[in-house]
Amino acid sequence: MTQCPECEAKVERHDKVLGEVFPCPDCGTELEVFGTTPFAVQPAPKEAEDWGE
Numbered sequence: 626m627t628q629c630p631e632c633e634a635k636v637e638r639h640d641k642v643l644g645e646v647f648p649c650p651d652c653g654t655e656l657e658v659f660g661t662t663p664f665a666v667q668p669a670p671k672e673a674e675d676w677g678e
């Protein structure tokens with residue numbers, strides 16, 4: 626388990642894999658898995674990805 630770099634909410638690994646991007650369950654910030662042993666996340670780079678609607 627690690628913490629969201631934005632809001633410090635606990636983020637659990639579950640079955641996430643390296644490079645996976647997922648939203649923080651608490652603040653919604655997009656997080657990217659950059660380490661699995663130990664589990665670590667960083668804010669996902671803002672790309673020109675059309676995910677909003």
Ligand SMILES: [Zn+2]
Nearest residue numbers: 629632649652
């Ligand atoms: Zn958060």
